């Protein structure tokens with residue numbers, strides 16, 4: 001059923017220049033792992049093991065990361081350093097990876113449409129790796145997959161944000177059908193605060209049914225002259241049903257320097273250090 005997950009990764013990462021001049025922003029390390037790997041691990045945890053990337057120029061490092069590095073493997077085999085490769089080896093063996101290019105930067109809607117070549121005619125998830133989502137129990141995509149099994153329609157993740165930040169997001173309005181779950185009645189991409197239909201912001205996790213592709217094709221350029229997934233989803237909501245889900249967990253905006261630093265500190269204390277302690281304890285046995 002649901003097994004594919006699309007990662008649009010063609011963006012430039014201008015806010016992190018010069019770090020992102022020759023390196024994809026998705027490869028910036030959050031402590032010891034590149035940002036995009038957290039998203040891929042979340043997808044795998046949700047049972048989505050066919051990973052598709054919509055890439056662009058200068059993104060080769062992502063392909064190399066999710067592939068075996070023969071020389072490195074040879075060098076490190078049998079040494080005490082082998083443990084550092086374990087988590088990426090697991091990712092590579094648990095999932096398959098494919099790539100397609102977005103020739104022109106025409107917006108998130110267009111990037112997802114380019115991903116059709118990798119998805120075909122199936123429901124699929126989309127992860128925007130800039131939004132790091134962490135939860136002590138099941139991750140956000142895992143929570144959304146459970147909902148999809150029940151409702152079988154497109155679902156977007158949402159979070160309440162302060163009014164003064166709402167202009168940075170897609171915003172929904174909806175009827176709450178059960179606690180934390182809304183049937184979408186309106187959706188606007190990056191509205192000025194005074195025009196926002198609510199303070200419920202769309203976060204970079206989507207489950208989409210495949211009819212979205214035709215709807216994107218019919219969607220004219222919107223905010224900033226780009227084809228917006230938010231506009232295509234509104235069309236889908238008006239025809240049938242789109243749900244918005246206020247997820248359990250914590251989200252960091254790793255597309256901004258402040259959010260990235262906040263995430264780094266959080267991951268260091270709550271993910272990295274406990275993981276190292278586990279590895280050390282296992283070695284001592």
Ligand code: G1P
Nearest residue numbers: 108131168169170202203204230
């Ligand atoms: C995209 C979407 C927007 C959503 C946001 C979440 O915008 O277009 O609707 O709220 O991701 O991070 P971007 O931040 O890529 O401009």
